Amino acid sequence: MDFNDTPEEALFRAEAAEWLKANALTAEETRGLTPLAVAKLWQKRKYDGGWACIGWDKQYGGRGASAIERVIWDQEEGKYNLPARFFVIGQGMIAPTIMAWSSPELCQQFLPKLASGEEVWCQLFSEPAGGSDLAALRTKAEPHGDEWVINGQKIWTSQAHYADYGLLITRTDPSVPKHAGLTAFMIDMKAPGVEVKPIKQLTGESDFNEVYFTNVRVSDAWRLGEVGQGWQVSLTTLMNERLAIGGGGPGADVDLAIKIAQQIQINGRPAIEDSAVRARIADYYVLEAGLKYNSYRAMSALSRGELPGPENSIGKLVGAPKLQSIASFCMDLLENYGAVWDDDHDLYDGLAQRSYMGAPGLRIAGGTDEIMTNIIAERVLGLPQDPRADKGIPFSDVPTGGQ
């Protein structure tokens, strides 16, 4: 591992920086547009310039860039405040799944429009009774000629209200053990019988949806993998999820804490001179820096052709509780004013308060802290599984506590 660019990497970085400088969206261009419209505009510009999804094959709209080049691009693009989150699920998680499990024809049909930002995808995995136990899903798919009929409900679906397509996991056989009875499909979110209802989060915002399926028909040609292979298909998505999430956008961090601590006084001196404040900031920095250099190491491994492994769970497992804790700490520095979260009054853009309210969601979405810890214990350290009350028995016989 080297923390400096090689000459080739430096060249690539310069090329990327130059294109970004010339093409980044201006305030004028984005004035009055919705965030989604801005994101689509920027994605299309990157696509036209050959800078969209740079790790993908050229035939699907990419440029076959290496893992290190992707990191460099992300770093350079990250210097601009450009919208990205709308395409993380589609490009980062679902596209690799389509590439792995679908035909070249369907790849050709879907991937270029995913790269260009024309079409948005969502991921239809979680269900009310499932939660951490993802495979306990109940949404039924029943064969009907060369179509399937879908009935059931999904939950926690980001972007469902404006997605064009979705990756759906269904139960096609409840008489076999849980993981064996699942099948994956691509579905048209505009199809009759698909109904999307936003979920109001504790922040008051709605980033997630419930999605109801009532006799929705999907062609067998849009099946991913074999019947009964749905769990394996979903694992491809989840494995890529660990890489795609992690960063998580701007939030309270060591920079914010230092900024506040330099401006607030404790006993007549800047808070940054207070030894207890310093000890806390140091501990947070150890986590932040550790995660940063950890991701560099993961990228080195990727560039050697290794697959993203379970050790990548660390990013979210450490990052989300850290966000919660440092947000709380930043509010503490402001003392009584730390509770203020008001566009007319708040300081530091309400970043601490927003992070404090957002962090509990991060600790849950995409695998709770507890699930992530279990993954590390079992898959990295090789410790034995928990005793499983649902192992090897038909899904329909698994205890549910009456839920």
Added chain:
Amino acid sequence: MDFNDTPEEALFRAEAAEWLKANALTAEETRGLTPLAVAKLWQKRKYDGGWACIGWDKQYGGRGASAIERVIWDQEEGKYNLPARFFVIGQGMIAPTIMAWSSPELCQQFLPKLASGEEVWCQLFSEPAGGSDLAALRTKAEPHGDEWVINGQKIWTSQAHYADYGLLITRTDPSVPKHAGLTAFMIDMKAPGVEVKPIKQLTGESDFNEVYFTNVRVSDAWRLGEVGQGWQVSLTTLMNERLAIGGGGPGADVDLAIKIAQQIQINGRPAIEDSAVRARIADYYVLEAGLKYNSYRAMSALSRGELPGPENSIGKLVGAPKLQSIASFCMDLLENYGAVWDDDHDLYDGLAQRSYMGAPGLRIAGGTDEIMTNIIAERVLGLPQDPRADKGIPFSDVPTGGQ
């Protein structure tokens, strides 16, 4: 709950203090004696003066004192540096078990000599393959006329090398589930076939022993409870253990930390003025004070006639890790010198270093942190048990990993 004495309590306190002042051992009396001899001398003096085991019935050598009076006595006796630990197991844990499960004749035979310190007892429960899983013990007792023949091995037995008697739990029936096949006995530690081997701890000291039984014979009259009731008998001991341990003698604490922090400098000022040091000390004090007032509340409950409940597990669960942490912190205050642990050089009597090495043992003995936490979760909060691989099946069929 009141944090001041009532008039009656104050009277009792004055009486106790007066007797202690007149009778406490002098340096002259104890010169040249072993710690055990000192303890026996002091215990006998208390017994003769009517101040031994004051909560017991008069017929067994006590004075029928109330729970609050016991607390007051302990507080007053605690002001002198008088030896106690040799009798904690016998008087605090085993005596209540004998009272609950044995005949008046045997009580009369054993309890007065326990109160007077003439006879020392040990507790023979733990086994090598057992550990946290106490009931998984394998030491066999087989009937032979009106005697039983004992074969097997115990471990972690404090005081076995000088104990006169022991409370022993054995397996009398391996064909029934684990907890159902146990039977309890009192045994003579000087009987033929009892062999005691000290265990060297990581501190280099030996507070514990292995005890081997080879065809040791014990009369059926010395059985406690019915055959198969051994688990219930042991629970009486364990319930009283929660009350008896907890304090744990002198160790690193907030007083020590403050003392060091007042004498050591950080950046040219006393360390106690350093804000990070203050934050740490405050956190430790919250635990210390919380435990202290918690035990007052538990004593209030006892004085209302309530039984010591599982909530008393908190003392050890919080106290032992706190001891480890504050010991480490005290050493940190001394910086490089904190590692020094040498009668010719060390400061503060090596209290921090000794506590740092002793605390890991406290976190394990008498129920590990993990077992204590489980007890609170299940017995206080009513959360469901872990799935049990050993439940309802014959002891001889329980998986052991080949141990």
Added chain:
Amino acid sequence: MATEALLAFANDEQKTRWLPKLASGELIATFALTEAPGAASAEATKLAFKDELLTGTKAPVPDAGCAQLLITTAKDAAGQLLLCGCELDQSAVNITPVRTLDFTRKHNMVTFNNACAETLSNAVDWSHIEALLDRAAVLFAWEQIGVADKALETACDYAKQRYAFGRAIGSYQAIKHKLAGMYVKNTLARSNAYFGAWALASNSEQLPLAAATARVAAIQASLLATQENIQTHGGMGYTWEFDCQFYYRRAKLLSLAIGSERHWQDRLVSGLEQQHAIDLKRKRS
């Protein structure tokens, strides 16, 4: 806190004028301390009192929107700290809402433009304010413990009833040990708060230490319990419909309202130092 301040610092005429109405509920009073981000202190108090008139700003002030009387720290022209009473129903007082993390408890910014007011006492110094805060800390601790207990109870109920992988999530040690940890913190906080209540009720010299101990314990317990309650509920706990959010918001608000954890940790050790000095003096005499 307003009532405590009146009891301690108002003159007899003021007490006669305000306390009976406060007791009957006819009058609502609130207390204002901070003006800017950072800890309240004598130095940070800028609100000016001159010729019986107040000029300046206080924020965030709880419930100023429905109160008629505000007790506030201020300074006279000589820089001397004061406690003032100000009736809010006058045009020289401007009250605007300030949204906080906890929208179930209203806060305001109060701006005084030569507002009529009166002093409660001519000689306050910051230690008097700290004594008021000590008393408040014990009461806050009990409210915080109430929130913490409710969060623990809710989490336990959910953990018993919610199933994953074929068994109740409360049977997984990751969850049950989390809940046991919350119980331990809540229990220690309660024991410390009992001692705080005793010290408050008996006007003990140990009140500063007892109050700080109760406050630090309550902050730590309530923040842990309310955040891990959401975590135990998983996705459902993060929705608007579940009550988890209210406990989470309220716990953080209370942890900030009268001084942060760090502030009270510092006060706690001051209390210990003071206690040690007293013990030493007693031993010597």
Added chain:
Amino acid sequence: MATEALLAFANDEQKTRWLPKLASGELIATFALTEAPGAASAEATKLAFKDELLTGTKAPVPDAGCAQLLITTAKDAAGQLLLCGCELDQSAVNITPVRTLDFTRKHNMVTFNNACAETLSNAVDWSHIEALLDRAAVLFAWEQIGVADKALETACDYAKQRYAFGRAIGSYQAIKHKLAGMYVKNTLARSNAYFGAWALASNSEQLPLAAATARVAAIQASLLATQENIQTHGGMGYTWEFDCQFYYRRAKLLSLAIGSERHWQDRLVSGLEQQHAIDLKRKRS
């Protein structure tokens, strides 16, 4: 550290005299910093250097019993900080053993009674010592991580093989999540240590920050791993026969040897402040 000090501060003649022998193993050198409890500092350095003679005491000094050369901080009559080299084989040097927590690494008290010595450089200030400690911190971090990894590995092995209640203790989340927590801390510490190693090797201006980050992470990871390794082993881990104790003792020794966690947390934030100042200057220019 002795070698690092010679490389940085010895004159050419001294380098020629000592470094080749150090490299060949013919000469063993050690470094002495502290004299009394508390953090080492210019103020706390009392060892007096006058007329080429040293008078005073250093303790605890690692391996002074087998070393022939000691590099030490001292002060001249004017109070100027110095680095001195002192050959130990002289009667004016008295070396007595000092037992520490970790009996597998020998420590000594070294007393100088007008012992012959020489200065390495005439102009050292405390920042030079800190720069030496930065370099040492990176190397210490790697040793600490080695201990932490070994403790984790041992604990995992035991947890897979030891049974309780009919199953391996490593299948209980109380144990497996404990071990996962150790893995996370070790992994972050390693990543930080890689950056420290890079900053050391490339003489980066970021070395002070990188070294402090590596050091704090390594202290925290190694203390956690070694104590929870004992805990995972239960009673057996607390016996003399098991290796758990060595890791536990060594981790604590290393965490104290060149400055405590609090000391390096403070240095870390100084590094951040310095980095921010550099970034600001770059932005401006």
